[in-house]
Amino acid sequence: MTTTITIDPITRLEGHGKIEIFLNPDGSVNDTYFQIPEFRGFERFVVGRPIEELPRIVTRICGVCPASHHMASAKAADGCFGDVTPPLAHKLRDMYYHAHFMHSHIAHFYLLAAPDFVVGPDSDPAIRNILGVVGKVGLEIGGAVIKARAQAQEIQQIVGGRFTHLVWCLPGGVVKGINKEDLEKIKPLAANLYDFALFSVQLFKDVVLGNPKYVDLILNGPYVLKVQNMGLVDENNAVNFYHGKVRVVDFEGKEICKYEAKDYAQHVAEHVESWSYLKFPYLKKRGWKGFVEGKDSSIYMATPLSRLNVADRMATPRAQEAFEEMFSTLGGKPCMALMAAHWARLVEMIQNAEMLKTYCEDPEITSDKFRVVPKEATGEGFGIVEAMRGTLTHHYTCDKNGICKSANLIVGTTNNNAPIHMVTKKAASAFIQPGKEITQGILNMIEMAFRSFDPCYSCATHSLPGRMPLEARIWKNGEVFRHFKRGC
Amino acid sequence: MSPKKLQIALYWGAGCGGCDVAVLDTNEFILDVAALADIRLWPIAVDGKYQDVEKMVDGELDLAIFNGAVRNSENEHVAKLLRKKSKLLMAFGSCAHMGGIPGLANFTTKDKIFATAYLDNPSIEPGNHTVPLPETKLNGKTLNIPTFYDQVYKLDDVVEVDYYVPGCPPAPNQVKAVLLAVAQGQLPAKGSVVGASEHAVCEDCQREKKEKKITRFYRPWQIIQDPKQCLMDQGILCVGAATRSGCGVRCPNTGQGCRGCYGPLPGVMDQGAKILSSVSSIIDAKTPEDIQEILEGAPDFAAIAYRFGLPASLMQRNVSP
Numbered sequence: 149m150t151t152t153i154t155i156d157p158i159t160r161l162e163g164h165g166k167i168e169i170f171l172n173p174d175g176s177v178n179d180t181y182f183q184i185p186e187f188r189g190f191e192r193f194v195v196g197r198p199i200e201e202l203p204r205i206v207t208r209i210c211g212v213c214p215a216s217h218h219m220a221s222a223k224a225a226d227g228c229f230g231d232v233t234p235p236l237a238h239k240l241r242d243m244y245y246h247a248h249f250m251h252s253h254i255a256h257f258y259l260l261a262a263p264d265f266v267v268g269p270d271s272d273p274a275i276r277n278i279l280g281v282v283g284k285v286g287l288e289i290g291g292a293v294i295k296a297r298a299q300a301q302e303i304q305q306i307v308g309g310r311f312t313h314l315v316w317c318l319p320g321g322v323v324k325g326i327n328k329e330d331l332e333k334i335k336p337l338a339a340n341l342y343d344f345a346l347f348s349v350q351l352f353k354d355v356v357l358g359n360p361k362y363v364d365l366i367l368n369g370p371y372v373l374k375v376q377n378m379g380l381v382d383e384n385n386a387v388n389f390y391h392g393k394v395r396v397v398d399f400e401g402k403e404i405c406k407y408e409a410k411d412y413a414q415h416v417a418e419h420v421e422s423w424s425y426l427k428f429p430y431l432k433k434r435g436w437k438g439f440v441e442g443k444d445s446s447i448y449m450a451t452p453l454s455r456l457n458v459a460d461r462m463a464t465p466r467a468q469e470a471f472e473e474m475f476s477t478l479g480g481k482p483c484m485a486l487m488a489a490h491w492a493r494l495v496e497m498i499q500n501a502e503m504l505k506t507y508c509e510d511p512e513i514t515s516d517k518f519r520v521v522p523k524e525a526t527g528e529g530f531g532i533v534e535a536m537r538g539t540l541t542h543h544y545t546c547d548k549n550g551i552c553k554s555a556n557l558i559v560g561t562t563n564n565n566a567p568i569h570m571v572t573k574k575a576a577s578a579f580i581q582p583g584k585e586i587t588q589g590i591l592n593m594i595e596m597a598f599r600s601f602d603p604c605y606s607c608a609t610h611s612l613p614g615r616m617p618l619e620a621r622i623w624k625n626g627e628v629f630r631h632f633k634r635g636c
Numbered sequence: 637m638s639p640k641k642l643q644i645a646l647y648w649g650a651g652c653g654g655c656d657v658a659v660l661d662t663n664e665f666i667l668d669v670a671a672l673a674d675i676r677l678w679p680i681a682v683d684g685k686y687q688d689v690e691k692m693v694d695g696e697l698d699l700a701i702f703n704g705a706v707r708n709s710e711n712e713h714v715a716k717l718l719r720k721k722s723k724l725l726m727a728f729g730s731c732a733h734m735g736g737i738p739g740l741a742n743f744t745t746k747d748k749i750f751a752t753a754y755l756d757n758p759s760i761e762p763g764n765h766t767v768p769l770p771e772t773k774l775n776g777k778t779l780n781i782p783t784f785y786d787q788v789y790k791l792d793d794v795v796e797v798d799y800y801v802p803g804c805p806p807a808p809n810q811v812k813a814v815l816l817a818v819a820q821g822q823l824p825a826k827g828s829v830v831g832a833s834e835h836a837v838c839e840d841c842q843r844e845k846k847e848k849k850i851t852r853f854y855r856p857w858q859i860i861q862d863p864k865q866c867l868m869d870q871g872i873l874c875v876g877a878a879t880r881s882g883c884g885v886r887c888p889n890t891g892q893g894c895r896g897c898y899g900p901l902p903g904v905m906d907q908g909a910k911i912l913s914s915v916s917s918i919i920d921a922k923t924p925e926d927i928q929e930i931l932e933g934a935p936d937f938a939a940i941a942y943r944f945g946l947p948a949s950l951m952q953r954n955v956s957p
Contacts, residue, residue: 152777170777185710185781187768188650189749191757193740198936200857204892205943208737211654211805229857255660291664298663309890312654312661312805316890319857323891413758420754420764423772423779427754436761519860543758550855551935556757 167572167594175582180573182598184565187425191555199228199525199550204315206542209559214313215248215304216535216560217542219390222317223409224542227529228550229319229522237321237518242390243507244307244316245533246500249389250341251300251311252536253452253497257348258293261490264596265356285351296344299337303504306330319550321519328514335508342501349470349494356490357477366487367478370578371597373571374399374441374484376431376448378563379455380534381406386463387455387499389534395458396431396448399484404431409530412541416558419566428566429558439570447570450538450563451601452492457482462495464502470495486571486600525550535560537601564601571597642698642819645677645689645718649711650738650788651704655729658805662812672819677718689717697722699818705731705738705947706789709770710782719795724823726814730804730897732791734907735947737804739788740939742946742953746786790947799823801831804897804944807884832882834902840881841888845869848918853933861891868893868918873934875941878907878914895943906950908941 152170166185170178190209194202203221207214219241226233262281281289301311307326308316316322326334356362365371381395382388396404396415407415417432430436434446441447448454456475462468474491475481507513531542538560545553575597579590648656660666669675676697677689700722706712719725730736741749754760754767772779791797801814810831817823823830833840845866854871861867867874867888874893876885883898900907915934921927931937942949 168777168779179775179777181779183779183781186650186708187753187784188707188738189741189744189753192744192749192752195752196743196936197740197939198855200855201936201940204895205737205740208652208654208804211652211657214652214654294663301661310886312657314890315887315892323856323861324863416759417761418757418759419761420766420768421772422766422769423774423781425768425781425784427760429759430761432759521860522857549935550857554752554757556759558759 167576169576169580169594171580175580175584177573177577177580180569180576181423182565182569182572183424184426185424191557194555195552197552199225199529199544199546199552200319202544202552202555203317204313206557207313209557211312213248213252213535213537213560215245215308215311216533216540218314218317219245219533220531220535220540220542222319223531223533224529224544225317225319225531227531228525228527228544228546229529230524230526231529232520232522233319233321234517234520236325236512236515237317238391239507239510239513240307240322240325240518241317243504243513244304244314245390246503246507247300247303247307247341248311249500249536250345250497250504251297251304253493253500254293254297254300254344254348256536257352257490257493258289260599261493264592264599265352265362265490285355292344292347296341299341303334303337303341306333318519320522323519325516325518326514331508331514334504338501338504338508342498342505345494345497345501346466348497352491352494367485370574371486371571371600372484373449373486373567373574374443375445375567375570376404377454377457377482378448378450378539379458380532380539381459382463384463385460387459387461387467387496388463389496389500394532394539397458397482398443399482400443401457401482405433409532409541409543412530412532412543412558413556416541418558418562424565426562426565428569429563430566439566439573441570447566448563449567449601450534450560451486451489452496452536453483453486453489454538455534456492456495457484462499464499464506466502467495467499470498486597489600524548537561538563561601568598568601642673643696644673644675645697645700645722646675647677647700647702647714647718649702649704649715649732649791650707651729651731651736654805655703655731658729658803658808658811661808662815663808665812665815669815672815689721692721694720695723699724699726701726701728702732702791703728705735706785706791706794707738707741708782708784712785712789712794715791715795724798724818725791725795726799726801727791727797728801729806730802730899730944732797733800733802733948734899734945735788735790736897736944739790739945739947740943742787743939744954746784750784787953788947793947798826800829800899802829802880802898803832803883806831807882807886809884810882829880829899829902832880832898835881836901837876837879837881837883837885837888837894837898841866841876841885843867843888849920850915850918850930851920852930855933855935856892863891867891871933873915873940875911875914878904878911895940897944899945899948907945908938908949911941912937 166183168181172178203218206217206221209217266281266284304311308314377397380388380392382392393406395406416429418427418429419436430446437446462471528545533540540560541558543556575594700718727733750767770783814831843866846869875896876894879894879896880898887894904910
């Protein structure tokens with residue numbers, strides 16, 4: 149008779165999630181499942197809609213990363229209308245998108261990840277939250293975090309007219325540009341965000357890397373997963389979030405493939421399990437081999453860490469310095485210690501801020517050449533961007549009137565469904581041992597496994613004021629005989 | 637937990653999290669909320685599990701804020717639980733209010749949705765016949781996920797709702813105003829729409845308007861929008877005339893037509909029907925053929941008129957065979 153531990157709902161999650169841990173009679177872990185119980189069906193109900201409406205419908209897939217869906221959709225919609233979008237429109241979209249990345253990364257690091265590292269993974273749950281973080285690093289930090297996040301939102305508002313659920317892109321460009329007055333408003337915001345990004349990396353180094361216990365937790369233990377890496381790179385193989393090709397590199401650093409958006413279906417396929425509404429993408433040419441690690445595994449991850457793993461370099465100088473420092477500290481590239489994703493996120497933030505500053509000095513950015521009216525619908529489009537939480541693919545087909553005939557979406561976090569399932573199982577098996585008491589700290593360390601992915605059904609922005617509750621029930625012979633609860 | 641503080645629960649059904657981001661976008665005010673209220677359930681944010689809510693006495697909560705539509709059995713279960721435990725229940729955001737964007741699924745069917753997502757799409761594993769099931773037995777273990785319903789429901793289809801906060805998402809300044817009204821006991825009569833205006837988006841829109849006569853529609857991609865002129869005067873479909881305001885006119889200000897997320901004007905039963913009549917009244921055509929030609933410039937009109945409110949329409953869903 150196996151015993152079941154149910155963690156439902158798991159928290160600091162955007163959306164709903166459930167972990168089922170089945171124990172053997174001796175108390176060791178028999179099996180673990182990470183299930184996603186929610187589904188809405190966008191791929192079907194956008195069919196029949198005019199393609200130009202899709203960028204403003206698909207934002208509602210996620211209110212935390214709406215701009216990721218908006219941009220991927222805009223690129224796919226561009227393709228459906230002959231790809232006539234002018235360079236300035238791409239620049240403006242990219243500029244907006246850097247601000248969007250910063251708002252999300254700031255929220256994730258400070259509100260979601262920092263409690264585990266700054267306060268401690270097995271500390272009292274009552275203080276393992278943003279308030280605990282503030283107590284540890286100083287009162288002014290909380291205010292600075294709220295301010296920096298609001299500034300990133302404000303840049304999006306100025307550039308694209310809205311932040312959450314923007315309606316800005318059309319096939320052929322964007323519906324509005326920015327003028328010199330707008331740019332003057334953005335400049336001090338971008339300068340402050342740059343300082344804030346550098347400050348955040350320093351904070352990580354002081355607080356996390358300064359503690360040998362955390363360094364050990366990052367590099368060793370069950371949080372190392374030998375799967376392949378995916379991320380978008382530009383023509384110089386530098387990290388890019390909006391442009392470029394998808395590069396897949398194995399956990400030893402060897403390139404497996406590099407593909408354009410239009411070829412995605414040759415390289416990626418999705419496996420379905422009846423016990424979860426979320427599909428499990430894998431490398432198609434290798435075939436579905438199950439939830440296994442190793443050199444031949446077809447499982448890949450798409451995270452900030454994998455983006456840095458697949459790239460040869462960052463695109464901006466200060467981010468490059470941080471990139472080199474990160475990999476030299478972690479013992480080389482690629483790094484498969486999942487917890488390093490938190491550091492990678494901060495390195496990316498520096499690039500985001502440097503790019504915002506660069507765009508502020510670009511004389512073309514205030515020009516009015518942000519739209520070209522397409523002549524006709526041409527039938528098919530592909531859009532790939534990096535969402536904060538992984539590579540995001542939109543693929544549409546349409547009729548000659550520009551009405552959507554089909555839509556296929558492979559969403560950021562979906563890429564990571566298999567690795568999250570695998571690392572959750574690995575962490576449960578490592579921490580739950582026969583004869584060892586299952587404490588709230590142990591349950592949190594299991595949750596930390598998936599939290600490094602910042603799964604999109606997880607959301608940093610949602611953890612204020614941030615107590616991290618967890619409930620686990622152990623069932624034996626159909627009755628609850630142990631009941632764990634924390635954070636309440 | 638202080639006995640004097642408001643006891644609040646927040647929950648999401650089939651939504652995107654944007655409503656919760658809207659709460660966070662009140663920035664520093666969020667700290668005031670923490671001071672005013674004990675948040676007893678917010679799965680995304682703070683402590684409390686469903687079981688904690690089940691243990692509460694009926695009416696123990698002062699307010700439950702529900703965002704997202706009712707798409708599956710779990711959404712309905714929690715909606716009923718919160719209704720029982722809370723003195724007031726608020727439908728927060730377009731999805732809970734009217735079904736929202738997920739409600740567009742009511743134009744199609746559950747079978748088609750599953751076939752597309754799990755069987756037919758070009759990236760599905762070759763030869764796959766598996767679709768998600770409410771119960772899976774695997775190696776002697778039973779795994780459950782909620783049942784996906786045949787259609788999307790708005791919140792008041794499954795429970796009685798006391799207040800409605802419209803918007804996709806609700807504008808942060810409106811969120812702040814609503815939360816303050818709750819804290820100060822200044823809510824209007826039950827059943828009211830709060831956090832919104834009583835007039836149309838057009839009245840708040842600063843674009844220059846002329847007497848309306850539509851001789852042709854342009855798809856938004858077909859025309860460079862004039863930043864000052866009324867979008868309808870340019871032939872760009874905008875449903876602001878038949879939509880409640882309070883949003884800050886954010887879509888027309890960006891240069892795109894309103895799609896009605898704040899819902900119908902006061903007293904209007906069917907938003908899409910009202911939008912249709914409002915647009916029809918300004919079409920400048922004499923013959924049915926002319927009307928037909930003009931409307932061809934605005935394809936898929938039903939999914940614009942019911943963009944956020946198909947489950948709240950008289951028909952609720954596509955009933956054609």
